[in-house]
Amino acid sequence: MRIGVLALQGDFHKHGEHLKRLGLDPVYVRTRDDVLSIDGLIIPGGESTTIGKLLVDFGLDASLKERLDQGLPVFGTCAGMILMAKEIVGREQFKLNLLDISVERNAYGRQIDSFEAEFEHSLPLQGPLHGVFIRAPRIAKVGPEVKVLASFEDCPVLVQQEKYLAASFHPELTENLELHRYFLSLVERAKEEGPAVPTLNDADRGRKTGAP
Numbered sequence: 669m670r671i672g673v674l675a676l677q678g679d680f681h682k683h684g685e686h687l688k689r690l691g692l693d694p695v696y697v698r699t700r701d702d703v704l705s706i707d708g709l710i711i712p713g714g715e716s717t718t719i720g721k722l723l724v725d726f727g728l729d730a731s732l733k734e735r736l737d738q739g740l741p742v743f744g745t746c747a748g749m750i751l752m753a754k755e756i757v758g759r760e761q762f763k764l765n766l767l768d769i770s771v772e773r774n775a776y777g778r779q780i781d782s783f784e785a786e787f788e789h790s791l792p793l794q795g796p797l798h799g800v801f802i803r804a805p806r807i808a809k810v811g812p813e814v815k816v817l818a819s820f821e822d823c824p825v826l827v828q829q830e831k832y833l834a835a836s837f838h839p840e841l842t843e844n845l846e847l848h849r850y851f852l853s854l855v856e857r858a859k860e861e862g863p864a865v866p867t868l869n870d871a872d873r874g875r876k877t878g879a880p
């Protein structure tokens with residue numbers, strides 16, 4: 669299983685270290701070929717406007733769109749979650765429109781207001797989750813297809829919509845590997861199910877050979 673960590677800006681190395689502890693060799697994604705070679709993608713925390721801008725500047729948006737159309741599972745943390753959201757309140761910035769959530773950037777306060785918290789969750793994992801919140805986005809709304817897996821002070825902080833998992837906190841800054849392990853199970857399942865839709869190449873091949 670090849671898991672990519674988008675490595676344009678932010679704390680991608682911390683995610684890579686978690687993947688290594690789980691026995692994987694992470695792909696630090698910086699090129700189109702990297703994007704095309706992976707089975708799952710982690711988008712780290714950092715600065716969502718910068719990550720979005722670099723995604724476009726590095727020309728990764730088209731290949732990423734191609735892989736997303738094929739059903740690439742994605743796990744976003746903090747800025748990564750912002751990039752996955754369908755709505756970013758009051759901001760026009762690059763986003764991937766994957767998750768039916770509305771997010772408010774920096775809604776928990778400034779860097780100095782960063783905090784850690786423990787909260788319960790509905791995943792089949794041992795013990796509570798521990799979250800590190802750093803200039804974290806708040807999930808203001810979730811759509812009907814979105815499962816809320818954990819909340820803190822009545823606000824969702826961990827959500828899932830099919831193969832998309834997102835956290836407003838940083839699980840990669842704790843010793844707990846459980847969320848990464850859970851994401852790997854989503855990737856495993858997506859791999860077993862195969863591509864969501866025929867790829868452009870498959871469609872082309874069909875046309876050329878006259879196959880249906």
Ligand SMILES: NC(=O)CC[C@H](N)C(=O)O
Pocket residue numbers: 712713714715716717745746747748750773774802803804805
């Ligand atoms: N820790 C983080 O990823 C912070 C996210 C950042 N405040 C943003 O809005 O993009």
